[in-house]
Amino acid sequence: MDLSFTPEEESFRDEVRSFFRDKLPARLSTLVREGKRLRKADMEEWHAILNERGWLANHWPEQWGGPGWSVIQRFIFDNESALAHAPRVVPFGVNMLGPVLIKYGSEEQKKQWLPRILDGSDWWCQGYSEPGAGSDLAGLKTTAVRKGDVYVVNGQKTWTTLGQHADMIFCLVRTDATAKKQEGISFLLIDMKSPGIEVRPITLIDGEQEVNEVFFTDVEVPVANLVGEENQGWTYAKYLLTYERTNIAGVGFSIASFERLKEVAQMQKKGGRALADDPLFAARMARVEIDLANMQTTNLRVLAAVAGGGAPGAESSMLKIKGTEIRQEITALTRRAYGSYAAPYIPEALEAGWNGEDVGPEDAAMAAPSYFNNRKLSIFGGSNEIQKNIISKAILGL
Amino acid sequence: MNFDHTDDRRMLADTLVRALRDGYPIDTRNAGAYSDAGYDPAVWQQLTELGIVSALFDEAAGGFGGSGFDIMVVFEALGRALVVEPFLGALMAGRALAAGGGHDETLAGIVAGETIAAFAQGDGATPVTATKTGDGWTLSGTKAVVAQAGAASVFVVVVEQDEPLVFLVPADTAGVSVRSYNVVEGGGAGDVTFDGVTLGADARIGGEGQGQRIVDAAVGAGLLALSAEAVGAMEFVKEATLGYLRDRKQFGVPIGKFQALQHRMATVLLEIEQAQSAVINAASAFDGDDAKARARALAAAKYTIGRTGALVAEESIQLHGGIGMTWEYAVSHYAKRLVMIDHQLGDEDYHLQRYIALG
Numbered sequence: 001m002d003l004s005f006t007p008e009e010e011s012f013r014d015e016v017r018s019f020f021r022d023k024l025p026a027r028l029s030t031l032v033r034e035g036k037r038l039r040k041a042d043m044e045e046w047h048a049i050l051n052e053r054g055w056l057a058n059h060w061p062e063q064w065g066g067p068g069w070s071v072i073q074r075f076i077f078d079n080e081s082a083l084a085h086a087p088r089v090v091p092f093g094v095n096m097l098g099p100v101l102i103k104y105g106s107e108e109q110k111k112q113w114l115p116r117i118l119d120g121s122d123w124w125c126q127g128y129s130e131p132g133a134g135s136d137l138a139g140l141k142t143t144a145v146r147k148g149d150v151y152v153v154n155g156q157k158t159w160t161t162l163g164q165h166a167d168m169i170f171c172l173v174r175t176d177a178t179a180k181k182q183e184g185i186s187f188l189l190i191d192m193k194s195p196g197i198e199v200r201p202i203t204l205i206d207g208e209q210e211v212n213e214v215f216f217t218d219v220e221v222p223v224a225n226l227v228g229e230e231n232q233g234w235t236y237a238k239y240l241l242t243y244e245r246t247n248i249a250g251v252g253f254s255i256a257s258f259e260r261l262k263e264v265a266q267m268q269k270k271g272g273r274a275l276a277d278d279p280l281f282a283a284r285m286a287r288v289e290i291d292l293a294n295m296q297t298t299n300l301r302v303l304a305a306v307a308g309g310g311a312p313g314a315e316s317s318m319l320k321i322k323g324t325e326i327r328q329e330i331t332a333l334t335r336r337a338y339g340s341y342a343a344p345y346i347p348e349a350l351e352a353g354w355n356g357e358d359v360g361p362e363d364a365a366m367a368a369p370s371y372f373n374n375r376k377l378s379i380f381g382g383s384n385e386i387q388k389n390i391i392s393k394a395i396l397g398l
Numbered sequence: 399m400n401f402d403h404t405d406d407r408r409m410l411a412d413t414l415v416r417a418l419r420d421g422y423p424i425d426t427r428n429a430g431a432y433s434d435a436g437y438d439p440a441v442w443q444q445l446t447e448l449g450i451v452s453a454l455f456d457e458a459a460g461g462f463g464g465s466g467f468d469i470m471v472v473f474e475a476l477g478r479a480l481v482v483e484p485f486l487g488a489l490m491a492g493r494a495l496a497a498g499g500g501h502d503e504t505l506a507g508i509v510a511g512e513t514i515a516a517f518a519q520g521d522g523a524t525p526v527t528a529t530k531t532g533d534g535w536t537l538s539g540t541k542a543v544v545a546q547a548g549a550a551s552v553f554v555v556v557v558e559q560d561e562p563l564v565f566l567v568p569a570d571t572a573g574v575s576v577r578s579y580n581v582v583e584g585g586g587a588g589d590v591t592f593d594g595v596t597l598g599a600d601a602r603i604g605g606e607g608q609g610q611r612i613v614d615a616a617v618g619a620g621l622l623a624l625s626a627e628a629v630g631a632m633e634f635v636k637e638a639t640l641g642y643l644r645d646r647k648q649f650g651v652p653i654g655k656f657q658a659l660q661h662r663m664a665t666v667l668l669e670i671e672q673a674q675s676a677v678i679n680a681a682s683a684f685d686g687d688d689a690k691a692r693a694r695a696l697a698a699a700k701y702t703i704g705r706t707g708a709l710v711a712e713e714s715i716q717l718h719g720g721i722g723m724t725w726e727y728a729v730s731h732y733a734k735r736l737v738m739i740d741h742q743l744g745d746e747d748y749h750l751q752r753y754i755a756l757g
Contacts, residue, residue, distance in 0.1 A: 001467050002400045003682040009399060072399055279751075286754045290676070290698045297675035304401045318668045391667060392660035398643055398652075 003297070005076075013076050020084035023049050029085040033260070035366035036352045037208060038087055040165045044120050046087040051118050057094045064102055064114050071303045075247070082252025090162065093117035093124035097170050100187070100240050104228040113189070127157040127171030127190070127214060128237070135386050137172070138181045138234060142216060144173035144188060146223065146230075151175075151188060153196075153219040159380075163199055163212040166192050176231050187233035189225040196220075204376075206369035207347050241382065248316050248381070249299045249323030254292050257330045261285065264337045267361065275337055288329045295322055314394035317387035324377040324384065335371040338364040401678075403471065410453055410463070411471040417448060418479035424728040428584060431482040431731075436578070436586015437549060442483040446511025451488050454619075459496040460509040466622060466684030470677060473623040477630025480732055482585035484514050484546035489623055490616040491515035491554040494564055497615035498604030501566055504552060516550035517616060518590050521558065526592055528557040528565070533599045537565065537573075537592040545742070547588030548578030554603065554616070555592075562609040565601045572596070583734035614693070620743055621696040622684055625677045628703040628739050632670045635714045635732050639663065642718055659717060666713050669706045676702035690756055697753040704746030707736035 005013065028046060031038060050056040058074055060066030069077070081088075089095065098117055101110055116122045133140040142155025153173055163169065169190050176184030192199070196219040201209040228236055265276035265285065275281050302315045335342050341360030348354050349365040359365065378384040392398045403411065422441065430438030453468050455461025469489070476485060488508050492515065495505040507513030518526075518541035526539035541555065550569055557563040567574060573595035578588040604612045643654030643663065653659055676699040683695035711733035715722035722729055740746060 001403055001678070001682070003678070005399055282754045283750055286750055286757070290701060290750075290753065291672065293679060293695075293698060294672040294675040294702060297679050298671050300399060301401050301671075301675065301678075304399060318671060321664075322668050322672065385661065388661045388664040389657070391664040392654075392657075396640055396643075396654075396660070396663055396667060398640070398654035398660050398663065 003300075005072075009072060009076060012073055013080060016077050016080045017084075019053060019055075020080060020086060023053070024084055024086050025049075028087055031352045032085040032087055033256075034363050035350075035370050036354075037350055039352055040123075042352060043087055043090050044123075047089065047120050050089065051120070056089065056118055057098055059095070060098055060102060060114075064098075064110065065118050071307050072300075075300070075303055078247040079252035079255070082250075082256045085256060090123070092126050092161070092166075092170075093122065096126060096240050097124050097189075100170075100227060100236050103239060104187075104236050108224070109189075109227065122167045123162075123165050125160050125163040125166035125169045125192075125214075127160060127169045129159045130156060131158055135383055137237070138185065140172055140174060140185065142171065142173050143177070144175050144186060144221070146175070149223050150220040151223065151226070153188070153190065153216045153221055155216050157214040157216075158202070158211075160199075160212045160214050161210060163192075163214055164201060164209065168192060169214065170227075172233055172237055175233075179231065182234040184231055185233040185237070186230050187227040187236045188221055189227065190216075190219065190221050194219045194221070204373065206350075206373045207345075208350070208369070208373065210373075242313065242316070249295055249319035250327055250377075251292070251296050251299050251323065254295070254323070254326050254330060257327070257334070258285075258289060258292060261330055261334050261337065264334060264361075264363075268337050268339065270339075281333075281337070284333055288326060288333065291322070291329075292326050295319075295326055298322070314390050317382075317390045318395075320381065321378075321384045321387050327377055328371075328374055331367075331371040331374045335367045338367045342368045403467065407463075407467060407471055410468075411475055413448060414445075414450060414472065414475040415478065417445070418475060418481065422479050422481065424480070424731065427480055427482065428731065431480075431584025432580055434578075434580075435549060436546060436580055436584075437483045439549075442514075443511070445481075445483060445485075451485065451492075451511045452509055454485075454489050455492060455496065455509050459492065460506050466681035469619060469622050469684070470626045470681040473626035474630035474633075474677075477627035477632075477735075478634050480584075480631060480634070480728075480735060484516070484549055486620060486623055487514065487516040487546050487550060490517035490620045491552065493619045494554045494603055494612050494616040495566065497612045498564065498608060500600070501603065504566060508552075513551055514546065514549050515552045515554060516544050516547050516590075517556075517620065518544040518547070518553050519556040519558075519613075519617070520544075522589055522591075526555065526557050528559075528563050531596070535563075535565065535597045535599075535601065537567070537595040537597060539592055541590045541592075543581075543587050544590050546586050547576050547590050548586050553590060555590075556609075556613055561607065562613050564603040564609055564612050565597060566603055567592075567595065567597065567601065581738065583738045584731060614689075617743060618684065618692065618696055621700045622677070622680050624739055624742055625673075625680060625696075625699040625703045628707045628736060629670070629674050629677050631732050631736055631739075632673060632707065632710045635710055635729055635736070636666060636670055638729050638732075639666070639714045639717050642721070646719075662713055662717060666710055669709055673702050673706040694753055694756045697749040697756065700744065701746045701749040701753060704740040704749065707739055711736040 054067050057066050058069055058077055062068040130140050144151040144153045169192055171188045171190055172185050173188050174184050175186040196217040198215040200213045202211045204210055266274050268275040270278045299319055341364040344359045346359055346365040452461040453463040453472055456464030492508040495501050508515050520542050522540035522542035524539045526541055529536045553567045555565045555567050573593040575591050576588045581587050644652050646653050680695045680699035683692045714729055715733055721727050
């Protein structure tokens, strides 16, 4: 038993650190550190920098442009990325569709779509959830009916994250209404510029337009855009959901945001001393810090158990639950730390590029919106209650 | 990064787990645990003959192990079987003697399992004081709830003052008396009173300025041991509770089919995994060079198992229903241990404050 990294892992970490030091633009890391909302161009800029180094799709096989890293290397990279306040990789093309195409796509599809994910030609979004199909995803109702060389798609997707920027959407659609609900689903790639597609923004609790509704009315999709076999889409959908989970606990994000919280708690005063020295607040911070230190080791234990064996299975549900609880608690403490100055709603201060005068302490305007925005963590990617169902079945055998 | 134990350590753990599974069923355990002695001397002898105490000490102290991970695997196995025999006292008193030097014969007896030792730190209503008298010392006062005090033939006594003083006191020294009792979860303890006990200069463990280091060595090992013991007990309780959820039927189905119970159990599982990680962090830091990191990781572990121990105990009783309330059922004794372990060497609030103070 040895919790330290091997010399090879240490030198890999040094390599990653120096990459972030040299290549991550200060403008971007400042935006991320301050919790500002990134623009499309900001995200594309960072993708291009990562892609130039060959580190954008860090879990793809080398054949398709991945670096061939181990799960531990990916963990190190994700952690260092968060600690350096690098923008997150937009996951839909790189982390979600890419692995599905690599495993189930045809040679033509791989050659057509994978390079375009890497070079940023296509911005992908995810067409999974529907108004009537959330946790019960297999209950989706959007239909695709084959007519000659095309599928005709009708229906509605929702919670489509960053769909307003997207060139393409990968969709789960029903191709057999008579089969058992998991057995009539197919996986289609649809051009967002197709006639009959309408994108309507959903404004979220914090005022941000992060997600959308996407409506399909007689949208024609070439049959060549079917991934794998018709009616086998549920298998691909599940593969997508379980594939990229080395970072599901978000340990790096938590460490970075906890460091930020410590700074705020030093800066803010309560009763004539730093908030960090207030016994009750210090206790809240210490509890989450200990939980996080435990989580980091739990995460590494899960990864070590699967090292060489691909992606973690149901254990990632444990990481998701505890990891998101920790992240949410840190955003709650950060909101509390700003006291009354967490209250003013200054929407323009949340945007990248705003240079106005702060109301109250620097970055106070972000604290409450960020807290409310991060309530999503325990809802998306399979709600934490769904994760408990998975644990009960797959780990506890109940 | 490697989470596997060495072959030697795995063998030690397997041997111990098997010996306890075969030879230490709950009835045997309870017979000793709730006896006047608070343990079974025959069981103690069998277990020490396996070399369990020697595994807790390095070669310089006459053992063959002594690392944080050795302490972890031994006490996890002891916790899993709910062992009450006086291993904690051996570890803590022995670590104090090894850190202080001298007293080689007593240390050898402890490591061999021939001498039963108790570590006496927490004070009673009249704190123990040490007065310099001539070449030696006079001890007066009472140490409270000393684990396995009645069984011990020697005490390592910590006298709390600016720089703590640590003494080795044979139990048969004139003026030493023990009021023995059982503790609620089974096992023995006692209040140890020193009534003007006269000690020679050589009774002191370590020299000037050594007291804190000796106490830290003993208490650090004790915190790691208790934390690991708790995780072992949690694992047993988890398996027993899962078995019950699968077997027990109500409304025509196993109660484990009910989502309300599934979600509680899933939470128990992931908190136990977190507690296991806390103990691994502590065992790793225990052997490290960074004294502050070591102290913080130990405080974090004891805080974590205090909180999680109570959760696992309360949830396991609730998930069992009435059966979990019965003396006859093993889980009830584990639940008591998991709650009461928070009353030893500082509770979760104490260790949270300590963690903050060390920050």
